[in-house]
Amino acid sequence: MPQNRTHTSPETQSATELRLGDVWRVVVLNDPVNLMSYVVLVFKKVFAFDESTARKHMLEVHELGRSVVWSGLREKAEAYVFTLQQWHLTAVLEPDEAQAH
Amino acid sequence: MKRKRIEVKLALPVVAPLLDVIKEMADGLGQQLAAPLAVADLDAEFHDAWVGELVGAQSADVQRLLALFDDEFFRDGVVAFDEDNAECILRACAAIRLRLREHHLKSVADETLETGEVDMMALEEPKRRAFMCYLFLATVQELIIQHLDASILDS
Numbered sequence: 263m264p265q266n267r268t269h270t271s272p273e274t275q276s277a278t279e280l281r282l283g284d285v286w287r288v289v290v291l292n293d294p295v296n297l298m299s300y301v302v303l304v305f306k307k308v309f310a311f312d313e314s315t316a317r318k319h320m321l322e323v324h325e326l327g328r329s330v331v332w333s334g335l336r337e338k339a340e341a342y343v344f345t346l347q348q349w350h351l352t353a354v355l356e357p358d359e360a361q362a363h
Numbered sequence: 364m365k366r367k368r369i370e371v372k373l374a375l376p377v378v379a380p381l382l383d384v385i386k387e388m389a390d391g392l393g394q395q396l397a398a399p400l401a402v403a404d405l406d407a408e409f410h411d412a413w414v415g416e417l418v419g420a421q422s423a424d425v426q427r428l429l430a431l432f433d434d435e436f437f438r439d440g441v442v443a444f445d446e447d448n449a450e451c452i453l454r455a456c457a458a459i460r461l462r463l464r465e466h467h468l469k470s471v472a473d474e475t476l477e478t479g480e481v482d483m484m485a486l487e488e489p490k491r492r493a494f495m496c497y498l499f500l501a502t503v504q505e506l507i508i509q510h511l512d513a514s515i516l517d518s
Contacts, residue, residue: 291401294473295464296457297501299508303453307516343402347417350398350457 285358286339288332290351292323304349305331308342333358368445369510371503375440382432384489384496388462389425394418397458421458428455446514449507453515456500463500467493 290301298320305316309331322329331353332342339355346353396417405413431442431452444452467490468476475481479498486494507515 293398293461294476295461297504297508300453300457300504303508303512303515340402340405344413344417347396347398347400347413348420349454350421350461352398352401354401354403 284336285333286336287330287356287358288339288342288346288353289328289356290319290323290331290346290353292327293352296351298324301351304346304351308345308349330356366445367511367514368443369506370441370443371506373436373440373442375437378440378499379437380492381496381499384463384492385432385459385500386429388459388466388496389429391466392421392425392458392462397421397461421454424451424455425458427451428459444507444511446511446518449511449515450518453504453507456504460497460500463493463497468497 301320301323302313302316305311305319306313309316311319319329319331332339336355343353343355396414400410400414400417402410427448428451431448436442464471464476470490471481471494479501481494483491483494
């Protein structure tokens, strides 16, 4: 699992707190290699999606090239990205402008 | 409760030549991630820690995959999957397939790769063997997902 951010220096602390307090999206990007059934399984495993939700996100990735699979606090979003990377899915983080404070 | 386990009998003359390719890809992965980290704004220390952990996990998964093809396999041609190794093998197959794509199948169009509609006879060695390997690992993944899906989700 990702390490916790325990070594933040005081001068960067307020900026980090702001960033950690914002809402972030976990976005999975398409790749031509991973099987559709594999991506569905990973979504079910990582996000506890039911079959139809997992398939909906998989098809978004496949057809649109990306799908927002989760949004929330930065630290948890990072943990999800890390887990998706363990399963060899490419994921990025994006600030969720619509839900910014 | 009895644990679910599937045993698959493979055709040794077909699979054995593919194992060299799998081993070569596994060695090539080394300290690299099969799917490079795409998160842009991680600080350097955090990024390095992630990559270190991910590479370690990837390497352990790949070793589990390679361990399937031991002396017993070369005697009986059988590999077994259960809830203990299913996740590792699934991930290892994904890693090796991504590596195959990067190193041997770069010239195959994304769409062709996704549909799998490749004219094998039109491919030259070593690309043909690489593609057979790519398909073989996909078949392993499909078998595991088909039969051990519930075990993976419950674990």
